[in-house]
Amino acid sequence: xxxxxxxxxxxxxxxxxxxxxxxxxxxxxxxxxxxxxxxxxxxxxxxxxxxxxxxxxxxxxxxxxxxxxxxxxxxxxxxxxxxxxxxxxxxxxxxxxxxxxxxxxxxxxxxxxxxxxxxxxxxxxxxxxxxxxxxxxxxxxxxxxxxxxxxxxxxxxxxxxxxxxxxxxxxxxxxxxxxxxxxxxxxxxxxxxxxxxxxxxxxxxxxxxxxxxxxxxxxxxxxxxxxxxxxxxxxxxxxxxxxxxxxxxxxxxxxxxxxxxxxxxxxxxxxxxxxxxxxxxxxxxxxxxxxxxxxxxxxxxxxxxxxxxxxxxxxxxxxxxxxxxxxxxxxxxxxxxxxxxxxxxxxxxxxxxxxxxxxxxxxxxxxxxxxx
Amino acid sequence: xxxxxxxxxxxxxxxxxxxxxxxxxxxxxxxxxxxxxxxxxxxxxxxxxxxxxxxxxxxxxxxxxxxxxxxxxxxxxxxxxxxxxxxxxxxxxxxxxxxxxxxxxxxxxxxxxxxxxxxxxxxxxxxxxxxxxxxxxxxxxxxxxxxxxxxxxxxxxxxxxxxxxxxxxxxxxxxxxxxxxxxxxxxxxxxxxxxxxxxxxxxxxxxxxxxxxxxxxxxxxxxxxxxxxxxxxxxxxxxxxxxxxxxxxxxxxxxxxxxxxxxxxxxxxxxxxxxxxxxxxxxx
Amino acid sequence: xxxxxxxxxxxxxxxxxxxxxxxxxxxxxxxxxxxxxxxxxxxxxxxxxxxxxxxxxxxxxxxxxxxxxxxxxxxxxxxxxxxxxxxxxxxxxxxxxxxxxxxxxxxxxxxxxxxxxxxxxxxxxxxxxxxxxxxxxxxxxxxxxxxxxxxxxxxxxxxxxxxxxxxxxxxxxxxxxxxxxxxxxxxxxxxxxxxxxxxxxxxxxxxxxxxxxxxxxxxxxxxxxxxxxxxxxxxxxxxxxxxxxxxxxxxxxxxxxxxxxxxxxxxxxxxxxxxxxxxxxxxxxxxx
Numbered sequence: 001x002x003x004x005x006x007x008x009x010x011x012x013x014x015x016x017x018x019x020x021x022x023x024x025x026x027x028x029x030x031x032x033x034x035x036x037x038x039x040x041x042x043x044x045x046x047x048x049x050x051x052x053x054x055x056x057x058x059x060x061x062x063x064x065x066x067x068x069x070x071x072x073x074x075x076x077x078x079x080x081x082x083x084x085x086x087x088x089x090x091x092x093x094x095x096x097x098x099x100x101x102x103x104x105x106x107x108x109x110x111x112x113x114x115x116x117x118x119x120x121x122x123x124x125x126x127x128x129x130x131x132x133x134x135x136x137x138x139x140x141x142x143x144x145x146x147x148x149x150x151x152x153x154x155x156x157x158x159x160x161x162x163x164x165x166x167x168x169x170x171x172x173x174x175x176x177x178x179x180x181x182x183x184x185x186x187x188x189x190x191x192x193x194x195x196x197x198x199x200x201x202x203x204x205x206x207x208x209x210x211x212x213x214x215x216x217x218x219x220x221x222x223x224x225x226x227x228x229x230x231x232x233x234x235x236x237x238x239x240x241x242x243x244x245x246x247x248x249x250x251x252x253x254x255x256x257x258x259x260x261x262x263x264x265x266x267x268x269x270x271x272x273x274x275x276x277x278x279x280x281x282x283x284x285x286x287x288x289x290x291x292x293x294x295x296x297x298x299x300x301x302x303x304x305x306x307x308x309x310x311x312x313x314x315x316x317x318x319x320x321x322x323x324x325x326x327x328x329x330x331x332x333x334x335x336x337x338x339x340x341x342x343x344x345x346x347x348x349x350x351x352x353x354x355x356x357x358x359x360x361x362x363x364x365x366x367x368x369x370x371x372x
Numbered sequence: 373x374x375x376x377x378x379x380x381x382x383x384x385x386x387x388x389x390x391x392x393x394x395x396x397x398x399x400x401x402x403x404x405x406x407x408x409x410x411x412x413x414x415x416x417x418x419x420x421x422x423x424x425x426x427x428x429x430x431x432x433x434x435x436x437x438x439x440x441x442x443x444x445x446x447x448x449x450x451x452x453x454x455x456x457x458x459x460x461x462x463x464x465x466x467x468x469x470x471x472x473x474x475x476x477x478x479x480x481x482x483x484x485x486x487x488x489x490x491x492x493x494x495x496x497x498x499x500x501x502x503x504x505x506x507x508x509x510x511x512x513x514x515x516x517x518x519x520x521x522x523x524x525x526x527x528x529x530x531x532x533x534x535x536x537x538x539x540x541x542x543x544x545x546x547x548x549x550x551x552x553x554x555x556x557x558x559x560x561x562x563x564x565x566x567x568x569x570x571x572x573x574x575x576x577x578x579x580x581x582x583x584x585x586x587x588x589x590x591x592x593x594x595x596x597x598x599x600x601x602x603x604x605x606x607x608x609x610x611x612x613x614x615x616x617x618x619x620x621x622x623x624x625x626x627x628x629x630x631x632x633x634x635x636x637x638x639x640x641x642x643x644x645x646x647x648x649x650x651x652x653x654x655x656x
Numbered sequence: 657x658x659x660x661x662x663x664x665x666x667x668x669x670x671x672x673x674x675x676x677x678x679x680x681x682x683x684x685x686x687x688x689x690x691x692x693x694x695x696x697x698x699x700x701x702x703x704x705x706x707x708x709x710x711x712x713x714x715x716x717x718x719x720x721x722x723x724x725x726x727x728x729x730x731x732x733x734x735x736x737x738x739x740x741x742x743x744x745x746x747x748x749x750x751x752x753x754x755x756x757x758x759x760x761x762x763x764x765x766x767x768x769x770x771x772x773x774x775x776x777x778x779x780x781x782x783x784x785x786x787x788x789x790x791x792x793x794x795x796x797x798x799x800x801x802x803x804x805x806x807x808x809x810x811x812x813x814x815x816x817x818x819x820x821x822x823x824x825x826x827x828x829x830x831x832x833x834x835x836x837x838x839x840x841x842x843x844x845x846x847x848x849x850x851x852x853x854x855x856x857x858x859x860x861x862x863x864x865x866x867x868x869x870x871x872x873x874x875x876x877x878x879x880x881x882x883x884x885x886x887x888x889x890x891x892x893x894x895x896x897x898x899x900x901x902x903x904x905x906x907x908x909x910x911x912x913x914x915x916x917x918x919x920x921x922x923x924x925x926x927x928x929x930x931x932x933x934x935x936x937x938x939x940x941x942x943x944x
Contacts, residue, residue, distance in 0.1 A: 053844060076843045088841035092859035101855070102845035153845065391746050394739070395759075398766050401777025401817070404787060408780055417785035465672045472669040487677050493870075493926050494681075495878025497895045498915045501902055502684035505691050505912060538680035570665075599770035602880050602895075606902065615772050622776060622885065634773040641768035 004067040006031045006189040007052065007080075007157050012061035013213075014047050021047040023213040024061065029157070029191060029206070034183050036200040037193045039210035040236070045193040048210070049159050052191065053082045065156050076105075081150030082159040086166060087142055089134045095121075095145055096130030102153040120152040121145075124182065139167050140175055144182075151186055160192040164199060176202045197237050201225070209233045229270065231363035234283040241289075241332050243282040244365060250276060254302075254357050257282060261328040266302045267360030279365035286320065287335040288359035291342060291351050298354030307332065309349045321345070323353065402638065409631035416628040427632040438632045447617035454529060454613055455597035458536045459590045465537075466544025466589055467582065473545070474552045491539035500606025503535050528609030535603040540596050544589040551585035552578075584651050591648040595641060685919075692912035708913035718897065718914075725894040726921060728808070729876035732815040736823045736872050737865065739816065744827030744864075745857070749836070760828060767821045775885050778814050779805060782886070806888035814882040819875050823868040830864030831857070866933040870926050877922050894918055 005028035014022040021044045029035045037045045050056045052063065054075030062069055070078055081102075090098050096117050103113040114130075121127055124144040129137070137145065143163060150158055164172045164179075180203045183190045194200055200207045201221045208218040209232070217229045228234035235242065245265055249256035257265040257280060265282055274280065290298060298304045307323035310331060319336040334353060336342060345351070408416040412424035414434050424430075430437040438444060473485060491499065504527065511525035524530045555578060563573035601615045608616050614633070621630055695707040712718045747759045766774060781787045782804040792798045804810060834857065842852040858865070883893035894914065901911030 053840075055840060055844075074843075075840075076846045076848060080844075082841070082844045084837045084841055086835070086837060088835065088837040090838060090842070090856060092856065101842070101847070105846040105848070105851055149845065387742070387746065387750075391743060391759075394743050395762055397817070398763070398820070401774055401781060402766055402769065404780045405773055405777040415785065416780055417783060418787065418790040465676055468669045468672045472666075472673060476666055476669070478666070484673065484677075487681070488673070490681060493874055493922065494685075495874060495895070495918060495922060497878055497880055497898055498688075498919050499684075501898065501911060501915050502688040503680060504902070505908060506684035506687040509687055509691075534680060538676070541676055595768070599772075601770065601772060602878065605880065605899070615770055618772055618776075619881070622772070622779075630776065634769065634776060637773060638769050642765075645764075645768050 003031060005029055005064075006033075006066060007035075007191065008064040008067075009048075009052075010062040010064070012048070012051060012058045012063060014044075014051060014056060015059045020213055022051070022058075025210075025213075025215055026061075027208060027215060027218060029189055031189055032187045034180065034190045034192065034203055034205045036204035036207045037191070037210050038197060038200040038207055038237070039193075039195065041195055043210045044213040045195075045210050046161065049082075049161055049191065049193050052157070053080055053159055054078050079156040080159055081153055081155040081157075082161065083143075083146045083150060083163045085161045085163060087146040087163065089142060089146060089149070091134055094131055094133055095126075095137070098134060098145060099130070099149045099152055101149065106153075116152055120148045123151075123185065124148045140171050140178070143167070143175060144178075147179075147182060151188065155188065157189045157191055160190060162194050162196075164194070164196070172199075179203055201237070209236060211236070227270070228283075228361065231271075231281045231283070234270075234361055234363065239286055239333060240283040241286065243284075243328075243330075245280055245282050247274060247276050247278050247280060247362075250274075255280075255362050257362065259328055261330075263305065263325070263327040265360065266357040267362045268358060270361045271363045273364055274362065281363045281365050283361045283363070284355055284359060286333040288355045289332070289334045289353050290355060291321070291334060291337075291353050293351060295352050298352050301354035302357040303360060304352065304354035306350060306352050309345060309347050309351065311347065312336065312345065323351070405631050405634045406638070408628050409635045411628055411631075414627050416626075416631050427628045434627055436627075436629065438629055438636065441629060443617060444614070444629070444633060447612050447614045450529065450611050451598055451613040451615070454533055454536065455594045457533045458540055458597040459593040461533070461537045462541040462544040462593045463548075463586050463590050465541050466548045467586060469541070469545040470548040470552045470582075474549055488542060488545060491542045494539070496539070496600070496602030497606060499538060500535055500603040503531060503538065503603075504606050507531060507534075526609065527607055529611055531607040531609075532604050532613065535607045536597050536600050539603070540593045543592055543596065547589040547592065548582060548585045551582055555581050584654065587651050588648050591644055591651075595644060598637070598641075688912045689916055691909055692916050694909050696909060702909075708910045709917075711910060712913060712917065717892075721892040721897055722894050722917065722921075724892070725877060728811065728815075729873050732812055732819065732876045733869050733873045735812065736816050736819045737869060740820055740823040740827060740868070741861075741865075744824050744831055747824075748828045748831035749834070749839075763821060763824050763828075766817075771818055771881055774818060775814055775881050778810070778817065778886060782810055782813075805886060806891070808887070808891055810886040811883050811891055811893075814886045815876050815879060818879070818882060819872040822871040822875060826864040826868045826871075827861060828864075830861045834860045862933055866929055870929045873925055873929075874922050877918065877925075 008028040009026055011024045011026050012022060013020065013024050023044075025048065037048065039045045047056060051058050054070070054073065058071065063071055065079055090101065093101070096114070099120060100113045100117045103116060108116070117130055118127070121130060124147060126141060126144055126148070129141075134142065134145070146163065147158075160179075164175050167175060176199055179190075179192075183203075192200070192203065201224075204221060206218060207221060207224055209216045209224060211232050217224060217233045219227075224233060224237045228237060234240055243259055243263070243265060245257040245259045245263075247255050247257050253268055254266055255269055255274065257267065259265065267282055267284075284303075290301065292298050295304075295306070306326050308326065309321060310324050311322040313320040313322070314336075317338055319338060321334045321336045321342075323332045323334055324330070325332055332353075336345075342351075409427055410423050410425070411421060412426065413419070413421040424435075426435040426437055428437045429439055431440050469488065473481070473488075507525040511522040514520070514522050514525075559577050559581075560573045563577045564570065568576060599615065601619065604613055604616060605619075612620070614637075618630055618633065692708055693704050693706065694702040695705040697703050712722075743763070747756060747763070751759060779786070783789070784801045784803040784805070786804070788804055789798075789802045792802060793800070838856055838860075839852055842856050847855065878895060880893070880895040880899065883891055884896055887893065895918070898911050898914045898918065901907045901914060
C-alpha cells in the first residue's frame with residue numbers, strides 16, 4: 001500500500017473551551033474505501049466530520065487529502081462533498097438545479113452541466129427527473145439525489161452524516177445495500193458516520209469505533225465483532241453478556257476467573273495488565289452460548305451451567321432466550337437456534353448452557369467493586 | 373460569518389459595526405426627544421442650557437409643564453376615552469370573528485376573510501375620508517328626511533372611534549384567531565359530555581383559554597389607538613386626541629413640553645408593552 | 657335541534673362582522689367612489705361625470721405629485737429592504753438564544769412610541785439648530801449652522817425609519833426558518849458567499865421580502881406626517897393634497913377622486929407584488 005491515502009488525519013483534535021470533543025485522532029483512508037465512524041451520540045464523530053468538511057477548524061493536528069494539507073482551504077474549495085443528515089436539498093430549486101448547483105458554481109457552461117446532471121442522475125437510477133421539484137420524490141430517491149449532487153463534482157472524499165437516520169426501518173435496510181452498491185460503482189472514498197452499528201457493519205470496508213473523542217478500535221467488521229480490543233467496543237458492537245469477575249489463575253492463554261457469586265469462568269485476555277487478582281469485565285456473545293437438555297453435551301466446553309427460562313423473545317431467526325443463571329442469579333441473553341430442537345421450550349423449564357473459552361473475552365475492569 | 377462558514381475578521385467586524393450603527397440609528401431620535409425634555413430652554417434644540425424639570429412641573433409661562441398644561445391633559449383624557457372604546461369594541465368583534473372563521477365553514481368564507489384583511493392594505497387617510505364622506509352623506513340624508521340633527525355622524529369622537537375600530541379590529545381578529553386555532557376542541561366536547569350547555573361550555577372552557585389573547589389584543593388596540601394619526605386626522609372634531617394636539621403644536625413650533633409628553637408616552641408604552649409580553653409569557 | 661342552534665350561533669357571529677365590514681369598509685368606499693364621480697354644477701346640484709379625474713390629469717401639479725409620491729415610496733421601500741436585510745440576517749442566522757431575543761426586541765422598541773414622536777425626534781436632530789448641525793460645527797467641518805430638514809433626503813430618512821420594523825420582522829421570521837445546513841450544503845458544493853445569498857438565502861426569504869415590501873410601500877404611500885413635517889415647501893405628498901381638498905378647500909369630490917387614485921395605486925402594487933411572487937394576501941399578512 002504505497003499509494004497516497006485519499007484522506008489522512010494526523011493527531012487531529014478539537015476543543016470547545018474546556019471540553020475536548022476530539023482528542024488526537026489519527027487515521028488514514030485508502031482510495032475507494034467505505035470508511036465508517038461508529039459511536040454513540042456526543043462521541044465527537046460529528047465534530048470530526050465537520051472538521052474534514054471544513055466547517056470547523058481543528059485546534060491541533062493536520063488534515064490531508066490526497067497527501068496535501070487542506071487546513072487552510074475553505075469548505076467551498078475543498079475536494080470533499082458532504083451528504084447532510086437531513087440531506088439539505090434546496091427546496092427552492094428543482095432536482096436538476098440541485099444536482100447542477102456545484103457545477104454552476106465552478107462556471108461549467110449550461111450544456112455541459114445539463115449533460116453531466118443527466119448522466120449522474122441516470123447512474124443513481126433516477127433518469128429523467130431533472131425538471132421535477134424536490135418534494136415530488138420519496139425518501140429513498142431524495143437520498144440518491146443528495147448523493148448525485150455531490151458525486152457530480154467527483155470529490156476525492158464523500159462525507160455522509162447519518163443520512164439514513166431520518167428514514168423508516170424498512171427503507172433504511174434497503175438503503176444500506178443501495179449505498180454500498182453506489183459506493184462501489186462510483187469507486188469513491190466514503191466517510192460515513194453513524195451511531196447505528198448495523199449500518200456500519202453492513203456497509204463498511206473499515207470501521208472506526210469512536211468514544212469520548214478517541215478511536216477505540218479501527219478494523220474490518222469481523223474484527224470488531226469477534227476481536228473487540230476494548231470493553232467499550234465489545235459492549236457497543238453487537239450484543240454481549242457481561243460479567244464482572246476476578247482472575248484467579250492464568251494457564252497459558254486461558255484465564256481462569258471467578259465472579260463474586262462464585263461462578264467460575266474461563267476466557268482469553270484481550271487487554272493489557274491482566275494478572276492474577278485483577279478485576280475484569282468478561283464478555284460473551286449470545287450466539288456463542290450453546291444450549292442443551294443434557295449436561296453431558298456441554299461439560300467439555302470450558303464454561304457451563306444451568307439456567308431457568310425466564311422469557312422467550314420469539315423473532316424468527318433472531319429469537320432470543322432470557323435465562324436465569326442458577327449460580328449467579330443474573331439474567332443471560334442466549335440466541336435461540338430455530339432448528340426445531342427447542343421449539344417446545346417453555347417458560348420455567350431448566351436447560352443447560354455452555355460456551356468455549358475462546359469466545360469469552362476478558363478486559364481489565366472499569367471499577368474495583370469486586371476487587372478487594 | 374455565515375453559520376459554520378469561516379469569514380475574514382475584517383468582514384466580521386464591518387458587519388458588527390454596521391449592526392451597531394443600525395441600532396444607534398433606531399435609538400437616536402428617541403433618545404434625543406427624551407434628553408431635550410430636560411433642556412432649560414424654550415426651544416427643543418441646541419444649545420443645551422442646563423437641566424430642568426420645568427417641562428414636567430413648571431407653572432410659569434413660558435415654562436409650563438405637562439402636568440399644568442390644560443389642553444394637553446385634556447387631549448390625553450380624550451385619547452384614553454377613544455382608546456378604551458376602540459379596545460373594547462375591537463376585542464368583542466375580534467372574538468366573534470375568530471369564532472366565525474375558525475369554527476364555521478360556509479360559502480363565501482374565503483371572500484369574507486379577504487374582506488376582513490382589507491383594512492390592513494387601505495391607507496389610513498383613505499379609510500378616514502371614506503368614512504367621513506359616507507357618514508356625512510348618511511347624516512345629510514337623514515337630516516333632510518327627518519329635520520333632526522345627527523351630530524354623531526359629523527366629525528367628532530364617535531367617528532374617530534369608528535375609524536380606528538375599522539382597522540384595529542382586523543389585528544384583534546388575527547391575534548385571537550391564532551389562539552383559538554390552537555384550542556383543542558375535545559376540551560369543549562368533554563364539557564358538553566359532562567352536561568354543560570353549548571354556551572356554558574364555551575364560557576367555562578373556551579373563553580378562559582382565549583383571555584390572554586383577548587388581553588393582548590386589547591393592549592395592542594390601546595397602543596394603536598393612542599398612536600393613530602392618519603385616520604384620526606380626517607375624522608377629528610373639536611375634541612382633539614393627543615396626537616392631533618401634538619401635531620398642531622409641532623407645526624407651529626413648540627416648547628420642550630412636547631418632549632416631556634413624548635417621554636411620558638414612551639414610559640407608558642413600555643409599561644404596556646412589557647405587560648403584554650408578560651401576558652404572552654404566562655400564556656406559554 | 658343541534659343544527660338549529662349552530663345556525664343561530666352562525667348568524668349571531670356573522671352579524672358583527674357584516675356590520676363592521678359593510679358600514680365601515682365596503683359602503684364608505686362605494687360612497688367615496690360615487691362622490692368622486694360627481695361634478696358640482698350648482699349649489700347642491702351635481703352631475704355624474706369623470707370631471708374630477710379629468711382635473712387630476714390636466715393639472716401637472718397633481719399628477720406630478722402623484723408620480724413623485726409613488727416614486728419616493730418605491731425608493732423608500734428599496735432602501736428599507738437594503739438596510740434591513742443584513743440586520744434581519746444577522747439576527748436570524750448569526751445570533752443565538754438570549755442575544756437574538758434581545759436584538760429582536762430592540763428592533764421593536766422604537767415602535768412603542770407614535771410616529772409623531774419619532775418624527776419629532778428627527779426634527780430635533782436635523783434642524784438648523786439641531787444635533788447634527790451642532791455636531792458638524794463642533795467638529796469644525798462646517799462654518800455655520802446647516803439646515804438638513806425640509807428636503808427629500810429628510811423625508812427618506814423618516815420614511816425608512818418609520819417602516820423599518822415592518823421589513824425586519826417578516827424577514828427575521830422567514831430567515832429564521834432557513835435551515836443552516838442548506839447554507840452549509842451550498843458552501844460545501846463550492847458556492848461563494850454571494851452565490852449562496854443569491855441562490856439560496858434570497859429565494860428562501862422571498863415571502864418575507866414580498867410581505868415586508870408591500871407593507872412598507874403602503875405605509876410610505878399613505879404616510880402624511882413624515883412628508884409634511886420633514887419635507888420642504890416643494891416636497892408635496894399625495895396624501896397632503898387629499899387633506900387639502902377635504903379640509904382646507906372643502907372640495908370633497910376632487911378629494912374623493914384623489915383618494916380613489918391613491919387606493920388604486922396601492923392596490924395595484926400589492927396585487928402585482930403578490931402575483932409576481934406567487935403569494936396570497938392571507939399568507940402574506942400572516943407574516944406581519
